[in-house]
Amino acid sequence: MANLNAHGDRAGDGKPSPTSSRPTVHRPATVKDVAKLAGVSPMTVSRTIAGGQNVRPEIQALVLEAVQALGYHRNDNARRMRVNKGSGLVGVAITNLANPYYASFALGVEEVAAQHGVRIIIGSTGENTERERQLVADFLGRQVEGLVLVPAGGDSEHLQVQALGGTPLVLASRALEGVDADTVLVDDTGGAHAGTSALLKAGHRRIAYLGNAASVSTGHRRYAGFCRALEDYGVPLDPALVKRGQQDVEAAQISMTALLDLEDPPTAVFCANNRNTIGALKAIGARVQERGGIATGPAIVSFDDFELAELMPVPITIIDHDARQLGRESATLLFARMAPGGAIAATREIEMPTRLIVVRS
Amino acid sequence: MANLNAHGDRAGDGKPSPTSSRPTVHRPATVKDVAKLAGVSPMTVSRTIAGGQNVRPEIQALVLEAVQALGYHRNDNARRMRVNKGSGLVGVAITNLANPYYASFALGVEEVAAQHGVRIIIGSTGENTERERQLVADFLGRQVEGLVLVPAGGDSEHLQVQALGGTPLVLASRALEGVDADTVLVDDTGGAHAGTSALLKAGHRRIAYLGNAASVSTGHRRYAGFCRALEDYGVPLDPALVKRGQQDVEAAQISMTALLDLEDPPTAVFCANNRNTIGALKAIGARVQERGGIATGPAIVSFDDFELAELMPVPITIIDHDARQLGRESATLLFARMAPGGAIAATREIEMPTRLIVVRS
DNA sequence: CCCATCTTTGGTATCGTTACCAAACCCTAC
DNA sequence: GTAGGGTTTGGTAACGATACCAAAGATGGG
Numbered sequence: 037m038a039n040l041n042a043h044g045d046r047a048g049d050g051k052p053s054p055t056s057s058r059p060t061v062h063r064p065a066t067v068k069d070v071a072k073l074a075g076v077s078p079m080t081v082s083r084t085i086a087g088g089q090n091v092r093p094e095i096q097a098l099v100l101e102a103v104q105a106l107g108y109h110r111n112d113n114a115r116r117m118r119v120n121k122g123s124g125l126v127g128v129a130i131t132n133l134a135n136p137y138y139a140s141f142a143l144g145v146e147e148v149a150a151q152h153g154v155r156i157i158i159g160s161t162g163e164n165t166e167r168e169r170q171l172v173a174d175f176l177g178r179q180v181e182g183l184v185l186v187p188a189g190g191d192s193e194h195l196q197v198q199a200l201g202g203t204p205l206v207l208a209s210r211a212l213e214g215v216d217a218d219t220v221l222v223d224d225t226g227g228a229h230a231g232t233s234a235l236l237k238a239g240h241r242r243i244a245y246l247g248n249a250a251s252v253s254t255g256h257r258r259y260a261g262f263c264r265a266l267e268d269y270g271v272p273l274d275p276a277l278v279k280r281g282q283q284d285v286e287a288a289q290i291s292m293t294a295l296l297d298l299e300d301p302p303t304a305v306f307c308a309n310n311r312n313t314i315g316a317l318k319a320i321g322a323r324v325q326e327r328g329g330i331a332t333g334p335a336i337v338s339f340d341d342f343e344l345a346e347l348m349p350v351p352i353t354i355i356d357h358d359a360r361q362l363g364r365e366s367a368t369l370l371f372a373r374m375a376p377g378g379a380i381a382a383t384r385e386i387e388m389p390t391r392l393i394v395v396r397s
Numbered sequence: 398m399a400n401l402n403a404h405g406d407r408a409g410d411g412k413p414s415p416t417s418s419r420p421t422v423h424r425p426a427t428v429k430d431v432a433k434l435a436g437v438s439p440m441t442v443s444r445t446i447a448g449g450q451n452v453r454p455e456i457q458a459l460v461l462e463a464v465q466a467l468g469y470h471r472n473d474n475a476r477r478m479r480v481n482k483g484s485g486l487v488g489v490a491i492t493n494l495a496n497p498y499y500a501s502f503a504l505g506v507e508e509v510a511a512q513h514g515v516r517i518i519i520g521s522t523g524e525n526t527e528r529e530r531q532l533v534a535d536f537l538g539r540q541v542e543g544l545v546l547v548p549a550g551g552d553s554e555h556l557q558v559q560a561l562g563g564t565p566l567v568l569a570s571r572a573l574e575g576v577d578a579d580t581v582l583v584d585d586t587g588g589a590h591a592g593t594s595a596l597l598k599a600g601h602r603r604i605a606y607l608g609n610a611a612s613v614s615t616g617h618r619r620y621a622g623f624c625r626a627l628e629d630y631g632v633p634l635d636p637a638l639v640k641r642g643q644q645d646v647e648a649a650q651i652s653m654t655a656l657l658d659l660e661d662p663p664t665a666v667f668c669a670n671n672r673n674t675i676g677a678l679k680a681i682g683a684r685v686q687e688r689g690g691i692a693t694g695p696a697i698v699s700f701d702d703f704e705l706a707e708l709m710p711v712p713i714t715i716i717d718h719d720a721r722q723l724g725r726e727s728a729t730l731l732f733a734r735m736a737p738g739g740a741i742a743a744t745r746e747i748e749m750p751t752r753l754i755v756v757r758s
Numbered sequence: 759c760c761c762a763t764c765t766t767t768g769g770t771a772t773c774g775t776t777a778c779c780a781a782a783c784c785c786t787a788c
Numbered sequence: 789g790t791a792g793g794g795t796t797t798g799g800t801a802a803c804g805a806t807a808c809c810a811a812a813g814a815t816g817g818g
Contacts, residue, residue, distance in 0.1 A: 064540065064562055066774055077798045082776060090796055107562030112538035113474040113484065114774035117803045123474065125518075133507065134721065139500035146494060146521065155535065157486075157518045160507065174516065177473035179425065201425055201468030285704075314704055321708040343646075343675055347682040348708055360495065427804055438768045443806055451766055475804035478773045 065106040074102040085110055126182040126370065127175030128158045129168060137310045137340055137359045138186065141208065144363020145184050152371055154181070163283060165190035176203060182370045184363075187212045189252045204373040208366040211253040211385070218369045219385045220362060224254055224339075227355040227390030228261025229268075231337040232306055234353050234392060236269045240304040240335065244277040244295050246288055246316055247308030255280065258308045258339055277302050288315020289322075296323055296333075304335040313338035317348060324349055345395050352395040357388055426467040435463035446471055487543040487731065488536030489519045490529060498671045498701055498720045499547065502569065505724020506545050513732055515542070524644060526551035537564060543731045545724075548573045550613045565734040569727040572614040572746070579730045580746045581723060585615050585700075588716040588751030589622025590629075592698040593667055595714050595753060597630045601665040601696065605638040605656050607649055607677055608669030616641065619669045619700055638663050649676020650683075657684055663695050671701035678709060685710055706756050713756040718749055 067078040067085075074081065076095060083091050084099040091099075102108070116123060128145050130138040146156050157175065161168040168188045172195070175183060182204045185195070193199060195215045205217040212219075235243055245262055248255040259280070266273055276298065279291040288311055295302055296319060307313035313336065320333040335351040340359075345352050365386060372378050428439040428446075435442065437456060444452050445460040452460075463469070477484060489506050491499040507517050518536065522529040529549045533556070536544060543565045546556070554560060556576045566578040573580075596604055606623055609616040620641070627634055637659065640652040649672055656663055657680060668674035674697065681694040696712040701720075706713050726747060733739050 064564070067776095068774080078774090079776080079798060080796090083797090086776085092796070095796090104559070107559050109534065109537040109562055111478075111540055111774050112535075113540055114478055114803085115538075115776075117472075117475055117478075118775045118777080120803065132504075134501050134504045136497045136500065139497065140495050142519075143493075143495040143521070146519070155518060155520065155539075157516060158503075158507070159516065160504070173470065174473075176470040177476075178516075179472055179474055198465070198468050201470055203425070317705055317708060321705070324708070342704070344678055344682070344703075344705060344709075347678060347685070347710055348705075349710070428806090429804080439804090440768060440806075441766090444767090447806085453766070456766090472804055475773085476806075479804080479806050481773065 064111070065108040066111070067108075069106055070099065070102045070108050073106060074098045122181040123179040124154050125157050125178060125180045126154055126184065126367075127172070127178075127180040128156050129161055129171050129175070129183070129185045130158070131161055131163050131186055131188065133158065133160050135310065136342075140359035141186070141363040141366075144360035144365075145367040146363075147360075148364050148367035148371065161186075161188050163188050169194045172200075176201065182206070182374050184208055184366050184370055186210060187215075187252075189249075202379070204370055204379070206366045206370045206373075208362060209254060216383055218373060218383050220366045220369060221385065221387045222254075222357045222362065223387050223390050224257035225261040225264070227339060227357070227392075228258040228306070228308070229265045230261075230390070230392050231339065231353060231355040232262045232265035233268070234394070235304045235306070235335060235337055236265060236271065238304075238335070241271055242274065242277065242300065242302045242304070243271075244302035244305045244334070245279065245308070246282060246291055246295075246305060246312040247280050248283060248312070249281045255308065262306055262308075282312055282315065285311050285315040285318065288312040289319045290315075292316040292319035293322070296320070302334050304337070307336060307338045310338075310340035310342060313340065313342060317350075320350060339390075341393070348395070354393040354395060356391045356393050362388060425472070426469040427472070428469075430467055431460065431463045431469050434467065435459045483542040484540040485515050486518050486539060486541045487515055487545065487728075488533070488539070488541040489517050490522055490532050490536070490544070490546045491519070492522050492524050492547055492549065494519060494521050496671065497703075501720035502547070502724040502727075505721035505726075506728040507724075508721075509725050509728035509732065522547075522549050524549045530555045533561075537562065543567070543735050545569055545727050545731055547571060548576075548613075550610075563740070565731055565740070567727045567731045567734075569723060570615060577744055579734060579744050581727045581730060582618075582746065582748045583615075583718045583723065584748050584751050585618035586622040586625070588700060588718070588753075589619040589667070589669070590626045591622075591751070591753050592700065592714060592716040593623045593626035594629070595755065596665045596667070596696060596698055597626060597632065599665075599696070602632055603635065603638065603661065603663045603665070604632075605663035605666045605695070606640065606669070607643060607652055607656075607666060607673040608641050609644060609673070610642045616669065623667055623669075643673055643676065646672050646676040646679065649673040650680045651676075653677040653680035654683070657681070657694075665696040665698070668697060668699045671699075671703060674699035674701060674703060678711075681711060700751075702754070709756070715754040715756060717752045717754050723749060 067081045071078045071081045076099060080091060080095060081099050083089060084096045088096045126149055128142055130142060133139055142158055149156050159171040161171060165188045172183065180203065184206050186209045187207055192212055192215050195205060197216055207217050207219040211221055247259055250256055250259065263273060282288040282291055292315055305316055307316050316336060323333065333350040337353045337355065339355045341354050341356045345354055365388065428442045432439045432442045437460060441452060441456060442460050444450060445457045449457045487510055489503055491503060494500055503519055510517050520532040522532060526549045533544065541564065545567050547570045548568055553573055553576050556566060558577055568578050568580040572582055593604065606620065608620055611617055611620065624634060643649040643652050653676055666677055668677050677697060684694065694711040698714045698716065700716045702715050702717045706715055726749065
């Protein structure tokens with residue numbers, strides 16, 4: 037509407053940069069640029085953007101026109117710095133975004149974060165402590181207001197309250213010795229015990245175990261629950277049926293194939309997580325196809341639900357828990373601690389219950 | 398080692414904040430805090446953190462000790478502002494992080510971003526144009542150096558070069574009319590045509606269609622491919638067999654159940670995406686269970702691969718393409734444009750090929 | 759012993775934004 | 789006409805970090 041007195045020169049356009057003469061590297065517009073174009077002071081621009089309190093409507097129009105013309109967006113980093121508001125970010129470090137389990141988890145965190153008007157910034161550690169350390173450092177450098185972490189395990193120097201400079205931390209899914217932080221776990225031991233017991237009750241005596249590394253707490257705890265159930269039923273543990281340390285589907289499939297190839301193969305398999313379940317099922321599927329589609333194989337107990345479990349050709353029991361809910365709980369704990377006064381309370385450890393779903397037995 | 402002359406007071410501790418007397422709200426340490434504690438100037442701290450060029454080793458030790466003591470982490474936002482380096486962030490806006498397809502996609506973007514030392518910041522639009530608009534605005538405010546977006550469709554004012562202030566944008570998976578941006582698509586039409594043709598070649602004549610809304614380009618293009626294949630074989634389209642607009646598994650399952658309940662149900666179903674495939678299979682699975690486990694149902698063609706396809710009780714053909722690769726390609730295009738001089742080139746549209754996998758027919 | 763050179767250190771200004779203050783302006787009412 | 793109130797506007801400083809410059813200290817050669 038109002039026409040601009042176009043001194044349309046962006047600051048810095050005039051002087052032919054003496055250092056590097058690199059071409060058009062997209063420099064975002066600033067309040068000053070807008071102010072110059074609109075013929076007002078930066079403060080007036082700032083006020084207009086902030087809602088226009090005490091700015092004459094016709095001036096606002098001028099400013100907004102300039103904003104449009106330059107494609108200006110307020111630099112939120114600079115703004116937050118001045119206003120001394122937090123960054124509006126929480127860091128989420130998971131092992132692998134491609135694992136649907138952790139993707140759901142991240143979604144749960146995002147949900148709660150969005151409710152608090154906070155954005156999440158995600159990084160994958162790939163189960164690597166060093167990458168985790170870098171990731172956390174980077175997050176802290178970006179002034180995240182809190183951290184949600186699925187710890188890779190190993191050294192935990194970088195997670196001490198001291199090292200975090202007081203930034204709240206929540207550990208999810210896995211516990212970590214010697215780190216004083218809120219933790220949200222799943223009832224790994226109880227769930228594993230219940231799942232294994234279901235197999236035993238159904239009469240199985242040769243039960244294999246497929247799980248992740250003993251070094252991470254879930255691996256440890258789930259294995260413990262598995263063993264305790266066997267003990268309860270007086271069934272001896274056959275070491276040949278225990279495969280631990282598979283991190284991905286391929287490794288799990290290989291381990292499972294080896295189990296199927298045993299002279300005396302297991303009649304049931306306890307899969308300690310999502311990745312191992314899928315791998316085991318793929319191994320069974322390959323066998324099914326070789327044998328001309330006769331749908332059969334050992335019964336499966338899976339720690340973690342997965343899509344289409346009901347369509348599997350073998351009996352499946354699921355130790356279910358909601359990854360998304362785990363994410364929500366973690367985030368809730370985090371925001372509680374980020375709230376004024378939240379830093380004082382003693383750290384909490386929440387254990388989420390599991391639910392046994394017998395898909396088919 | 399060197400002992401600190403502990404005037405260990407953090408700035409602002411002394412004066413009892415006159416405004417709000419809120420308790421310990423975690424204020425991160427700054428260079429000044431470190432400098433005071435170490436008894437040196439902020440510059441010396443800055444230099445030490447930056448690598449210690451021209452700082453006496455014993456002073457460095459002092460500084461690092463103070464850094465440890467305070468849990469100091471350099472404020473990267475402030476730093477980047479002064480150094481006039483980009484934010485080291487690219488924004489990724491997808492429809493839903495819980496969809497494994499988009500999670501993989503995000504992972505692909507993250508991979509490439511990590512190679513460039515750039516972090517990604519993720520948000521879900523939930524297929525909602527307004528949320529998309531807000532998300533993009535937020536990202537721009539955070540000074541992202543680039544945007545990767547799976548557009549929700551609808552109005553695209555906020556995606557014009559003008560509105561973005563020149564921040565590079567890559568559209569992924571779906572095209573958008575009237576937006577001048579690099580786009581990475583999948584060969585939707587060709588893939589859908591090939592998949593449908595496979596069904597027709599196998600003798601199917603009553604083929605249903607389950608897909609997402611016609612308003613998004615994938616929905617449009619895949620449907621077009623489907624229709625063209627039918628035409629090629631001279632098979633008339635039965636409107637009763639076409640269900641469009643299902644966004645999630647539940648909706649797809651309901652639609653599929655309706656199809657199964659028809660007097661003259663389809664002998665095959667074309668599922669235009671991941672969510673619809675899973676929903677369709679769940680519907681079939683429910684039917685299978687009702688009928689006492691007799692594994693049978695219509696043949697399925699699925700646009701999008703999914704885990705355990707080989708274990709399904711019905712014949713499955715997959716129109717495969719790698720979401721992660723799609724993410725990688727998108728990110729690669731984005732970084733090309735973010736590079737010096739990259740803004741000049743004409744926008745490109747890449748179409749990734751699909752691959753037909755006959756799991757069982 | 760002093761000047762030249764190099765290393766070490768600190769002061770100042772700045773990135774983009776806004777809180778705060780002060781000045782200019784507009785009204786109304788006496 | 790002017791004092792008193794409100795509204796509108798711009799200047800200045802500061803958030804946390806560092807580029808740049810200048811000063812101080814160390815080193816060495818004559």
